[in-house]
Amino acid sequence: MNARPLWPPGHALKLLQKVQRHESPMELVYTSHERWPCPRLPIHPQRKFDTIRISVLDSSFNPPTCAHLTLANSSPPRYTMNSGLTDSTLASVAELDYDAKLLLLSVRNADKALKSGDATYEQRLEMMYLFSKDIPTSVSQRPEDKSESAHANVAIAIVDEPTFVGKAVVLRQFLHARISGLYTPATALDGMAISPTSDGISIPGLRLVFLLGFDTLVRLLSPRYYASEAAMMHSLRLFFSPAGDDCYVVCARRKLAEVEHTIQEDVEAKTLSAAKEFVESERVALISIGADGVDEQTSSSQVRTKVALKDETWKKLVTPSIANYITQNSLYVS
Template structure:
């Protein structure tokens, strides 16, 4: 794998990413943390030492990252949304932690010739994390559906927090399950509410009710508009009917990213690079652009 000697990847990142991928593909685990900013993640360092009794708020950006774009960056930087009838407190201005999540089994996408490998995507995700801010982790998961991802993530966080909590049990209150917010584009939201990815429409309704209900997994969705994405009108109509009630219950929130960012796509980057044009560099961060060039991706 080609890489510049000045690459900002931390020592051992590539070998750890490869080992994580192999464990996942061998069925030895369903989720692997490839990078955390410190040993106490998902807590912030100050939270860990002082104790935090309320649930951690964790955003999850799940994508193919082939490659990460400025649209991914905008979504990852987005802030939590509180109930419309309540003021958002200072503690809710931002998430406690952020997670960039790569699925090795995507409900509609698989590796094709010319794609970045999973390890290369994980490396680019790390580079993206450097532009997001503090307390961002990178992970890989073997689960195609969001409901399944949420189940695995909750199990992971339960074990992770318990292991971190043990030394400070006397000073920290009862453990709370983290509140997960999934960040996605409107095209992905349509897939989440598409019956073809479930055993039946009834099964979809049951699973999504559990996924988004406060008395279930208590997840929320923040969705960015993507007006340039073409979606079958009938599929979009059925999905809208399915998720409207969750919008009304404030389990799904819509946000606007900039006009430029909402039109960006990984496909656009790959096609433009392959065409030999240079304007693709404006679609990604400088670190990701340098990585694509240094590793000869998408040519």
Template sequence: MFTFESQLNSCLKSTSKSFKLLFATNNQFVLPITNRILVLDSSFNPPHKGHLSLVAKSLTHKLGDESTVHSSVNSRSVLLLLSVKNADKRPQPAKFEDRLQMMYYLAQEITDQMGVSCAIGITNCSLFVDKALTLENYFKKEYTDRLRFTFLLGYDTLVRLLAPKYYEPRSLQDALGSFFKTSDCFVLTRNDGNDSSESQLQYLERMKKGMVAEAPPRWADKIFLAQGDSDTQSLSSSSIRKLIGSGDDSWISKTTPNIAAFISEQHPYKDTCTPA
């Protein structure tokens, strides 16, 4: 197995906001033609087919002022990002080392299936705006300043991202203004029993009309919304952990063979009572 222990420990000990690139499926993660990095920021606890669907759809969706989607495989790279901010608490129910190993298998799957370079990174930042800033600083120093970052989200995460209550006493525009200068979001609808798919797909129209809390209508141009796949838009890491904990083997079909084998052999969820 690929080991990430030394790099992980270095990030855990850092007292400043930081990002580390741990692994890339190709020798050169950022090519001369690369202009956009698709950032899948998740707990990966465990990774599953919903993550694969989100990446696949973001690769074929027109983002911003790009002239065509057909060059996406050559001009976009994928970054799997894990936040280790709460390192003073033992991560449950899977250790960070186990999650990184499963992310390694997911990265290989993305490259094999979709033909794009995929990397794994860790950060000790918890807020999207801080993550975006550390990524911008890192890639500007190590590669180029012409990259744009697209964060891949489920609809439920987008709603939380734009919820003013999480930024009080700062205003939403003050808190997220710098985020939308360098980054944008690709969002898939979710089937979580709350908003219907139709309502979710109308979210940007509501934003353009000034009907989304404190979000400026212009931010709608930085958010790209698409319909999720029917077989994965209700899938979540927590639902898989519940199946594992109950002994229901149907969880196996909801992730990739290598990840399923790792879970079966290494038992990272032997204690599944505490969600992360």
């Protein structure tokens, strides 16, 4: 028996078609609770809640892998959490986590188009739902805790934007409108510190942290995805600027030799300089996920290839719920 998402038949398809027809730039398919991205539970008592920090795992999810899960569960770099937290509070909080998490599927990818044998967008959304249940409520949560309270503050969305710079603009507009509608004196959750404005309350700001694989970082910093190198630098500085989109990037780096090879092959010298600028300004962080027992080389394409070759080791590269879904729906068999 297939495990199906908690949405009515045709719900995901309707939203997909709405986005694909350009009737809407972004749609939420699923949220873990009705007030997402605002926290479901009271926040840390010492924290002034003036910024909602949202990690955005943007992927093709074809299928989601254990590497995706490790990246989704990774602890945020501390400098992405600085607003609203004093040094003493930072020192007292053993493990920090994002306030909310977003699994994002783009229906218009700059490099990838649907191919024969791929999972459909609807199937990917269903796998994303199963995947979301494997994300614990915090980085310190025990994986075996499957109670409802252990579920992360997570949502699933679809967007019609091929570039991260474009996605950041759409996300900020969409999320600001959503939070403005939720964040009122009547609906504010316990633990939220609200301050009066002319309208009665102060809407918290947004901080987006994009979680990427290294190949995606290469594309973010490649001039060929922009009108020119000058246009790329202008767009990236706006993307990373506190006065602009105020975005961060956390990238899962590969083994050093492969990183160096990829850089030599795919990134020009001026793009490397751009990467250095944003790493030094602490807007781009490189992390290793191999220490958590996950093969850093795990990829969705690796899973698809192994399934097609009837190599049963593919099941070790995904979570049990995703493995069951792939098997039950005969995905990637040809």
